[in-house]
Amino acid sequence: MKLNEGFLDSMKEAFARFREGDAAAATDAVQRALRGEAANAASTAREFTDVESTPVHVAERAEPVHRARPRPAKSQPEDCGHFSMRSYANAAGQRNYKLYVPKGYTDEPVPLIVMLHGCTQDADDFAAGTQMNALADSHKCLVVYPIQPQGANPSKCWNWFKRVDQTREKGEPSLIAGITREVMATHRVDRNRVYIAGLSAGGAMAAVMAQNYPDLYAAAGIHSGLAAGCAHDLPSALAAMRGGKRRADARFVEPPRCPLIVFHGDADTTVHYTNAGDLVRAFTEDTSARGQPSSGIAAGRKHTVRRLTSADGVPAELWTIHGAPHAWSGGNPRGSYTDPSGPDASAEMLRFFLAHSRPGGVTDSE
Incomplete structure (x- = not known):
């Protein structure tokens, strides 16, 4: 419109x-x-709205997304393991994070998933909506949820569109990478199976992290997000969100080096669906029989899956959820910004992650 x-x-x-x-x-x-x-x-909306601590507030959202509901008193699936609050600090500042250790964890090397929440969310809300902790119990993974405080952004959005927060070992990327490395140092993590995912502003920041830290993350999942470098301030962020014309930062034009799985609803009125195409622009269709596009229906939502490959052989998947709003596909309505209809984005992301490991070691000092 x-x-x-x-x-x-x-x-x-x-x-x-x-x-x-x-x-x-x-x-x-x-x-x-x-x-x-x-x-x-x-x-x-309220997504991606802060520039230099200038808050923006809007009326009720028009999209049929689900708000967080109070948790029942009885134990939930994401409560079966150990979910604890921790803190990390470096020269860029300090961030709290919650770490989920799955039930049955016996200090063996396991995969680690970093989950970046969207605007107005927090770790508990995002965990409830994505149900990633329950999947972690089934697949023996650690899950860490960095928390963006209101002091860093009035709507608790990750500042994906600020130049300092788009640069390796600067600003918020250094904090997220630092949290990742801290968990790797304090727990037995399979260093070649560390992954990052996010929703909306968190998805946009996950794209920044994947572009800047291919030595740290073996794959990335981006739900309803935007490509790294597509904005550098509020006007360009709003333009990118609307699917308008913008100019990518030359620092982020290099071919992707991290496998990507992207989810986006084609009825999203907060972050236009064209942003999904921008995320995989450097990939081309996989012409093998296994790589042919597929379609299906899950929980009432039709979806199409395209399997792609970069010139360097890096794989990607693009999941288009037809008729879906700005919300986590297949999510639990106990969390905000979830759409219970449609394929289970959490399960598909984890399936994609566990199929990819990063060759070589990780240098913690990098």
């Missing part, structure tokens, strides 16, 4: 006020713009 002139004028005013250093006026202009565009609120 095309944005009207009033909305665009208000957004231009917001950007101008921000450049002048008047954060309060910028916030007010953005809020006026969104209040005047209720029908389009879902396309800008």
